[in-house]
Amino acid sequence: MRKFLNGPWVLLMPTLIILTCVVLLPLLLSLWTSFTPFKLTKPDTLYRFVGFRNYERLIGDIDFWIAFGRTVLFLAVALNLELVFGLGIALLINKITYGQRTLRTLMMFPMMFSPILVGFQWKYIFNDNIGLMNNFLREFGVIQPIPWLVDGILANTSIMAAEIWSSTSVFAILLLAGLLGIPKDPIEAAKVDGCNSWQVFKNITLPFLMPFVFIAMTIRSLDVARAYDIVQMMTGGGPAKRTELLWTLISRTGYVDAKMGMANAMSYISIFLSIAFTFFFFYKLVEARQRLSYE
Amino acid sequence: MLRLFLSLILTVSFFGSFSAKAETELWGDYSGVTLRVKLIGGGQYEGLYNEVIPWWEENTGGKIEIVTQKNHFELDKEIKKDIASGNLDFCVASNHTSFASQYGNIYTDLNNIMPASVLADYTPLILEHSTVDGRLVQMPRHSDVSNLYYQKSLYEDADNKANFKAKYGYDLTPPETWDQVKDQAIFFSNPPDFYGTQYVGKEEAIAGRFYELVIANGGALFDEDYRPIFNSAAGVEALQWFIDLYNAKAVPDGVLNYLWDDTGLGFASGTIAMNLDWAGWAGFFNDPENSKVAGDIGLVRAPMGSGGLRTGWSGSHSFSMTESCPDKEAAASFLWALTSNKAQMIEARGGLSPTRPAIWDAIIAEKKAEGDEFMLMVFETFKMSLAEDAFTPPLIPEWIEFTNVLYPELQAAILGDKSPEDALAIASKKATEIMEDAGYF
Numbered sequence: 211m212r213k214f215l216n217g218p219w220v221l222l223m224p225t226l227i228i229l230t231c232v233v234l235l236p237l238l239l240s241l242w243t244s245f246t247p248f249k250l251t252k253p254d255t256l257y258r259f260v261g262f263r264n265y266e267r268l269i270g271d272i273d274f275w276i277a278f279g280r281t282v283l284f285l286a287v288a289l290n291l292e293l294v295f296g297l298g299i300a301l302l303i304n305k306i307t308y309g310q311r312t313l314r315t316l317m318m319f320p321m322m323f324s325p326i327l328v329g330f331q332w333k334y335i336f337n338d339n340i341g342l343m344n345n346f347l348r349e350f351g352v353i354q355p356i357p358w359l360v361d362g363i364l365a366n367t368s369i370m371a372a373e374i375w376s377s378t379s380v381f382a383i384l385l386l387a388g389l390l391g392i393p394k395d396p397i398e399a400a401k402v403d404g405c406n407s408w409q410v411f412k413n414i415t416l417p418f419l420m421p422f423v424f425i426a427m428t429i430r431s432l433d434v435a436r437a438y439d440i441v442q443m444m445t446g447g448g449p450a451k452r453t454e455l456l457w458t459l460i461s462r463t464g465y466v467d468a469k470m471g472m473a474n475a476m477s478y479i480s481i482f483l484s485i486a487f488t489f490f491f492f493y494k495l496v497e498a499r500q501r502l503s504y505e
Numbered sequence: 506m507l508r509l510f511l512s513l514i515l516t517v518s519f520f521g522s523f524s525a526k527a528e529t530e531l532w533g534d535y536s537g538v539t540l541r542v543k544l545i546g547g548g549q550y551e552g553l554y555n556e557v558i559p560w561w562e563e564n565t566g567g568k569i570e571i572v573t574q575k576n577h578f579e580l581d582k583e584i585k586k587d588i589a590s591g592n593l594d595f596c597v598a599s600n601h602t603s604f605a606s607q608y609g610n611i612y613t614d615l616n617n618i619m620p621a622s623v624l625a626d627y628t629p630l631i632l633e634h635s636t637v638d639g640r641l642v643q644m645p646r647h648s649d650v651s652n653l654y655y656q657k658s659l660y661e662d663a664d665n666k667a668n669f670k671a672k673y674g675y676d677l678t679p680p681e682t683w684d685q686v687k688d689q690a691i692f693f694s695n696p697p698d699f700y701g702t703q704y705v706g707k708e709e710a711i712a713g714r715f716y717e718l719v720i721a722n723g724g725a726l727f728d729e730d731y732r733p734i735f736n737s738a739a740g741v742e743a744l745q746w747f748i749d750l751y752n753a754k755a756v757p758d759g760v761l762n763y764l765w766d767d768t769g770l771g772f773a774s775g776t777i778a779m780n781l782d783w784a785g786w787a788g789f790f791n792d793p794e795n796s797k798v799a800g801d802i803g804l805v806r807a808p809m810g811s812g813g814l815r816t817g818w819s820g821s822h823s824f825s826m827t828e829s830c831p832d833k834e835a836a837a838s839f840l841w842a843l844t845s846n847k848a849q850m851i852e853a854r855g856g857l858s859p860t861r862p863a864i865w866d867a868i869i870a871e872k873k874a875e876g877d878e879f880m881l882m883v884f885e886t887f888k889m890s891l892a893e894d895a896f897t898p899p900l901i902p903e904w905i906e907f908t909n910v911l912y913p914e915l916q917a918a919i920l921g922d923k924s925p926e927d928a929l930a931i932a933s934k935k936a937t938e939i940m941e942d943a944g945y946f
């Protein structure tokens with residue numbers, strides 16, 4: 211006992227207790243509920259074990275898998291576009307010598323808006339009747355209003371535009387930090403050896419930057435679910451499920467239909483999606499670091 | 506039964522410029538009592554609290570602590586979470602007849618709390634709609650039913666009259682049937698500047714509109730055993746009405762994302778000819794500061810479907826008392842105050858439909874005395890509509906869950922992704938699963 215009290219476990223105990231209470235227990239409880247028909251309005255259902263029934267139903271639920279596929283597509287397209295735009299902004303800001311601090315602050319403005327507010331703003335911009343976009347297009351002779359939030363492709367693109375506007379600056383800031391940390395010597399040496407700007411970027415800047423790219427990707431792939439508020443505000447997953455993502459489906463199942471057991475089963479399946487993205491980006495991060503150290 | 510110091514005082518209330526029928530009041534001395542309450546928020550609802558809470562506190566010595574004030578859908582989620590966590594540490598909460606059956610037995614049976622003389626002041630049918638499994642779980646605040654607002658000048662225009670008659674073969678008058686609404690909406694439409702009508706296009710809102718049209722067409726959502734039967738001729742006809750208007754561009758393209766604010770503000774913008782809406786919008790529509798159609802508004806009872814019935818999807822906002830409330834007599838007094846003659850008159854002046862017959866008489870008398878012809882028309886139309894046309898959705902706990910499987914299929918049919926028959930067949934299959942899971946059959 212004395213050995214235990216003097217050992218490292220005592221120092222770790224507060225952390226372990228907090229992590230158990232805040233992370234482990236809720237995870238175990240939600241895992242348990244996914245094996246029950248738990249309804250929020252019927253607390254007794256928490257104790258009725260139904261095995262894999264919720265999971266079996268989800269496997270045969272085409273609506274769930276369509277939402278799952280759409281979420282994967284949304285993540286892939288939105289994160290890559292955010293990366294491209296964020297990299298572009300970071301490179302441009304890195305070039306300037308005057309006003310960089312001011313621009314960095316301005317760049318962070320979209321991050322200061324709550325996702326709900328972003329959703330409201332962009333819903334108004336894309337409103338077919340009174341929205342800014344259609345009124346702007348009307349000035350250029352587009353008389354028939356475009357149903358931005360009704361047509362399947364346009365609605366998903368509109369939501370993605372809002373999400374990209376809101377989160378590109380996260381990439382830009384992380385990549386700018388990476389750019390500021392790149393040593394100048396290899397770049398100057400390459401220029402002396404006759405490399406053009408593209409060759410310098412491709413062979414020196416980008417490899418140095420890749421660990422930051424994958425760190426940014428990992429962070430964003432984990433917190434991209436914050437876009438739930440944006441989707442909920444703009445379309446609510448509709449019309450006719452055309453913009454339904456896992457987040458809107460799970461939220462409606464859990465809180466509106468009160469079927470929390472089923473919603474948690476959906477969540478546990480979707481967790482595999484997050485784990486897959488995170489694992490992939492960590493793998494690429496390690497690979498990029500190793501390549502950098504070899505070079 | 507309530508404890509001793511609950512006092513019942515039969516008085517005649519005088520407030521403002523009118524005198525209402527004798528009312529049973531429910532005052533008591535509640536010094537030292539603090540009631541925690543969760544209320545529906547929003548501009549339309551909060552005026553009542555600003556007047557009634559100080560009034561109740563002054564007369565009883567009690568205090569009201571507002572724990573939550575948010576829109577009804579958010580409040581619904583919060584209360585469901587409270588039920589799941591067993592954390593029902595509040596006494597009074599806003600409720601609605603369409604939502605109440607979801608909440609199990611967390612709310613007290615007010616038949617055992619409210620004196621019969623108090624209950625006698627409310628419309629009996631509305632109290633019946635406020636009852637779940639024989640338990641009166643809510644005191645009705647105001648009732649909702651929709652009627653058809655329209656721009657009067659469109660119907661007075663000689664060219665419109667002649668052109669409409671030439672095209673459709675009958676006179677242009679405010680519509681009596683939903684088929685006439687469709688004809689006239691298509692006739693008036695000139696997209697993207699002007700539309701014949703609009704409808705709420707998602708969630709419970711469009712499901713409710715579909716429901717009332719199915720009833721008006723002579724159909725039903727469920728049979729006696731709660732098996733879905735809306736996949737019928739009446740159901741397809743109802744859904745086809747939405748589809749036809751959408752395809753004819755007689756409604757805005759974005760209508761499937763519209764909820765109540767969008768349709769209300771749309772009509773006030775002057776770009777919509779006809780608008781089926783609640784009484785609460787009447788004052789807003791006729792206010793020149795908010796509305797471009799102020800002074801040009803007509804109102805008729807909701808039209809009839811092919812079954813000869815008028816649409817009349819109805820419900821009541823209400824207040825409930827939790828079973829766990831430690832001060833039930835104080836809470837009963839507060840429930841009475843929130844739905845009293847004084848409270849209902851405050852809301853009626855804003856255009857909301859009262860749940861006490863005495864207030865209908867009082868508000869109509871007041872508007873007559875003021876010479877306010879518009880609001881007089883509004884109250885007389887809604888009074889008749891609530892008396893003769895109104896019906897509630899099925900008062901079952903599965904109502905909201907059911908609407909969540911129905912509305913995406915309605916939208917899919919309206920957008921042309923599915924035929925109306927296919928959409929209703931899929932919705933019917935999903936609804937059957939819900940009712941089976943709930944143990945109805």
